[in-house]
Amino acid sequence: MKLIVVIHTTKYKENIFLGSERMDQTVYIRLRHRIQVRKNDSIILKDIAQIIANEEVYGQLEKLHVYQVSENDNNIVVIDVMKVIQLITNSFPRADVQTIGPSQVIVGVISKKKKISFPVFLSVWLLLFIGAALTIMNFHEDVSMRIVHQRIYTILTGEVDEKPLVFQIPYSIGLGMGMILFFNHIFKKRLNEEPSPLEVEMFNYQMDLDHYVAMNENKESMKQIDDI
Amino acid sequence: MGAGFVAFLAVLGVIPRLTQLTKTMKMIRYYELAVVFGAVCGGLGTLWEPSFSITKYILIPIGLASGTFIGMLAAALTEVLNVFPILAKRIGIDGKIVYLLMAFVFGKIFGSLYQWIYFVK
Numbered sequence: 001m002k003l004i005v006v007i008h009t010t011k012y013k014e015n016i017f018l019g020s021e022r023m024d025q026t027v028y029i030r031l032r033h034r035i036q037v038r039k040n041d042s043i044i045l046k047d048i049a050q051i052i053a054n055e056e057v058y059g060q061l062e063k064l065h066v067y068q069v070s071e072n073d074n075n076i077v078v079i080d081v082m083k084v085i086q087l088i089t090n091s092f093p094r095a096d097v098q099t100i101g102p103s104q105v106i107v108g109v110i111s112k113k114k115k116i117s118f119p120v121f122l123s124v125w126l127l128l129f130i131g132a133a134l135t136i137m138n139f140h141e142d143v144s145m146r147i148v149h150q151r152i153y154t155i156l157t158g159e160v161d162e163k164p165l166v167f168q169i170p171y172s173i174g175l176g177m178g179m180i181l182f183f184n185h186i187f188k189k190r191l192n193e194e195p196s197p198l199e200v201e202m203f204n205y206q207m208d209l210d211h212y213v214a215m216n217e218n219k220e221s222m223k224q225i226d227d228i
Numbered sequence: 229m230g231a232g233f234v235a236f237l238a239v240l241g242v243i244p245r246l247t248q249l250t251k252t253m254k255m256i257r258y259y260e261l262a263v264v265f266g267a268v269c270g271g272l273g274t275l276w277e278p279s280f281s282i283t284k285y286i287l288i289p290i291g292l293a294s295g296t297f298i299g300m301l302a303a304a305l306t307e308v309l310n311v312f313p314i315l316a317k318r319i320g321i322d323g324k325i326v327y328l329l330m331a332f333v334f335g336k337i338f339g340s341l342y343q344w345i346y347f348v349k
Contacts, residue, residue: 132335172340174295182303
């Protein structure tokens with residue numbers, strides 16, 4: 001119904017300007033989920049939202065100034081949809097703003113391109129490496145893996161071997177293979193198209209962070225009694 | 229024990245992950261059977277203590293398979309999955325998370341080899 005109205009208004013543009021019965025201009029706004037800007041950037045409406053509006057307002061709407069990033073901003077700024085609606089209605093009093101999708105946009109302010117320091121990376125790599133080695137040894141001791149290996153060796157060959165390396169070395173290599181298989185990754189190459197559990201977990205973590213930020217950095221979303 | 233074993237498999241999701249990788253969802257019933265059959269054989273093996281005289285090289289594929297299974301279990305432990313995203317964010321290497329994963333994989337292989345070859349007297 002609304003869409004029809006929009007088409008109608010564009011078609012009879014002259015009439016609208018001349019006539020007294022001016023119809024509301026419907027503006028559809030869908031805020032983006034997350035955007036990145038640099039320090040001292042000026043954010044306009046086009047940056048933070050997808051817009052559908054009729055031609056006469058679209059050009060101005062697109063360039064509507066929303067926020068100026070300053071030096072003393074934190075690295076995350078949350079812009080609430082209510083603020084956006086307020087800005088639009090200030091400039092276009094007759095606009096009928098319809099919002100779809102997220103009710104705030106998370107603006108990440110990037111100061112400089114951060115370089116990964118190699119020593120930090122290396123120490124984390126070693127930490128994981130040593131930790132993984134230790135935990136697998138713990139696990140093996142915990143479940144008496146050595147005795148089980150000896151037992152399997154004896155069952156199948158009928159001989160006794162204190163160190164059944166013919167079983168244990170393929171077993172160790174298999175450990176690594178199993179993990180790679182599970183994560184579906186061999187360095188850059190992927191075994192199939194689906195996202196790996198790790199990527200899903202990364203995504204979930206990012207969503208949790210975004211949700212937290214949206215609630216806590218957004219002053220409008222909470223009201224507390226400040227007097228103590 | 230048996231119930232614990234099944235719960236362990238179900239929670240960690242090794243079988244779902246395998247069916248997802250190989251796109252063989254329809255065969256999942258047979259995978260269940262394989263697990264049951266394997267558990268029964270393992271049980272018989274430990275209690276009854278049979279002894280066959282097969283060449284010891286049969287142990288190479290069996291070792292590889294058991295290692296792969298334990299590796300998948302280790303990878304599926306949710307603690308591992310939770311640690312990586314946080315770590316990658318902290319040191320700011322979202323794109324290079326694979327290298328951290330490789331640290332984990334090589335650590336497991338190294339730890340296991342070390343234990344079998346040197347650590348055990």
